[in-house]
Amino acid sequence: MTVPHTGFGARLPKQNRFVSATWLMGDFWVKRSRLLQLGLAAFVAIALITLAYPSLALQATIAPVAPQLGDTLSIVVQSNSNPTVTMGAKTYSTFDQGNRRFRALLPTTPLDRPGKLPIRINDGQDVQELTVNLKRRSFPTQRIWLPPGKGDNGTDLEFDRVDAFKQIVSPQKLWQGKLLRPNAGEITTGYGVRRYYNGEFAKDYYHRGVDYAGNYGSAIIAPAAGRVALVGRESEGFKIHGNCIGIDHGQGVSSIFLHLSRINVKEGDVVKAGQTIGALGGTGAATGPHLHWGLYVQGLSVDPTPWRYAGFQ
Numbered sequence: 001m002t003v004p005h006t007g008f009g010a011r012l013p014k015q016n017r018f019v020s021a022t023w024l025m026g027d028f029w030v031k032r033s034r035l036l037q038l039g040l041a042a043f044v045a046i047a048l049i050t051l052a053y054p055s056l057a058l059q060a061t062i063a064p065v066a067p068q069l070g071d072t073l074s075i076v077v078q079s080n081s082n083p084t085v086t087m088g089a090k091t092y093s094t095f096d097q098g099n100r101r102f103r104a105l106l107p108t109t110p111l112d113r114p115g116k117l118p119i120r121i122n123d124g125q126d127v128q129e130l131t132v133n134l135k136r137r138s139f140p141t142q143r144i145w146l147p148p149g150k151g152d153n154g155t156d157l158e159f160d161r162v163d164a165f166k167q168i169v170s171p172q173k174l175w176q177g178k179l180l181r182p183n184a185g186e187i188t189t190g191y192g193v194r195r196y197y198n199g200e201f202a203k204d205y206y207h208r209g210v211d212y213a214g215n216y217g218s219a220i221i222a223p224a225a226g227r228v229a230l231v232g233r234e235s236e237g238f239k240i241h242g243n244c245i246g247i248d249h250g251q252g253v254s255s256i257f258l259h260l261s262r263i264n265v266k267e268g269d270v271v272k273a274g275q276t277i278g279a280l281g282g283t284g285a286a287t288g289p290h291l292h293w294g295l296y297v298q299g300l301s302v303d304p305t306p307w308r309y310a311g312f313q
Contacts, residue, residue, distance in 0.1 A: 058083070058126035062119070068135040069114060070192055070303035073106040074312060075121070083123035092298060095171065095251050105252060105312065107300035110139055110192045110206040139192040139206065146198060146285060154240040158232060165230040165246040166254065166299045174250040175224035178311035179304065180273055182223050182257065183280060183291045185214025191303045208301035209256075209294030212280070216289040220257055220278045223293070223308075224249050228269040230256070234283045242284020245277055252299075258292040259284050 059078040067073055077083050078100055085092045085104040094102035108117075114136040121128040189211040195202050230246030232238040243260040261281025271277060282289040295304040306312075 058121065058123055058128050060121050060128055060130060062130065062132055064306075066135060067108060067132060069108055069110050069112055069137040071108055071306060072297050072302045072312065073108065073132065075104045075106060075119065077102045077104075077121055077123070079123040079126075081123045081125065083121050086120040086122070087117065090298075092252075093169070095173065105297050107297040107302045108134060109300050109302070110137070110194075111204060137192070139194055140190075141194045141196070142189065142207075143196040144198070144287060146287060155237040157236070158238040158241055161230060161232060162241060162244075162246070162256070165248075165256070166296050168229055168248050168254060169252040169298070170227075170248055170250050172250045174226045174248075175253065176273070177313060178309065179223040179295075179307045180221060181308065182255075182293045183212040183214045183218060183220050185212040185218065185280070185291065187211065188213045188290065191301075191305065206301075209258075209292050210304055212291040212293065213289070214280045214291060216280060216282070217261055218280045219276045220260065220280055220291055222247060222271045222273055222275050222277050223255060223304075224273045226250065226255070226271060228265045228267050228271060228277075229254070231263060231265070231267050233263070238284060240285045242286065243278070243281065244284070247271065247277075252297055254296045256294045256296070258294070259286045259290060261289075 061076050063074045063076075064071060073087075075085050075094070076097070077085070077094060079102060080100060082096065082102055083094055085094060085106065087106050092104045092106060094104045097103050112134060114134050117132040117134045119130045119132060121130070187210055189207055191207060191210055193207040195205060195207065224247075226247040226249040228245060229248040230244070232241055232244045232246075234242045238244060241256075241258045243263055245257045245260065245263060245265060247255045249255065257278065259281055260278040260283060262279035263277075264279075265271060265277050280289055280291045293304065294301050295307060296302065
């Protein structure tokens with residue numbers, strides 16, 4: 001008797017066909033059951049990961065990790081959409097850095113309260129709450145005696161124009177890396193100094209910049225590229241600022257230069273880092289020839305030192 005061949009494509013005897021078909025169907029259902037079990041296990045694993053990490057699409061880093069009063073905070077957010085950053089009572093926009101990364105630069109000042117600083121990030125889908133420990137910092141006190149005619153109150157014109165300049169937040173980033181020293185003179189007054197003016201303590205005041213005691217008429221250069229957004233003159237009512245220049249570096253970062261003897265630029269000019277923009281003088285509320293350079297982030301004066309030596313890319 002010939003043994004029937006049971007290889008692929010061969011016919012089975014009638015009595016064996018039902019048994020073979022039953023075995024094949026059973027194998028199919030076993031495999032299908034196993035696939036369903038594996039699929040269910042994978043789904044449960046993904047669900048557990050999602051519950052454990054609800055904001056994987058929204059991740060943020062803050063630098064410096066141990067900020068002190070006057071530092072600029074860099075908030076970098078990894079997100080699928082442009083988020084906002086809220087610190088205190090103010091909400092700030094972020095700017096696209098590429099590769100789904102967005103950044104906001106936030107100011108702190110000597111008038112802030114040290115301690116826990118809550119930060120809230122919202123991209124419309126996810127929210128992340130962070131806390132930064134803002135460290136205390138000691139600032140020296142200085143006594144200034146202004147000569148007659150130099151201590152007068154400023155005019156509404158100069159304050160309105162300077163305030164409007166400080167509020168500029170243009171979208172394009174114009175600076176690159178570390179900022180340059182704007183004058184070769186010796187630093188006489190640093191950032192954050194508290195002052196007595198003619199014997200009276202200036203409450204809620206701090207020195208909003210760095211003073212350079214260079215030679216009268218020495219060159220003042222732009223510390224970074226930007227657009228000239230303010231030109232003010234003592235003859236036009238800038239009694240405190242004197243002849244001054246304001247440069248918008250983009251994304252809420254700006255520089256202002258006070259007490260100039262000469263102005264080499266006009267509003268709307270685009271300047272390069274290192275370009276001469278004016279000359280050192282003693283106009284406005286100044287005890288003598290010097291340059292006051294103030295660096296502002298989102299309208300508030302920050303310490304320029306980290307920008308000079310570390311920089312913000």
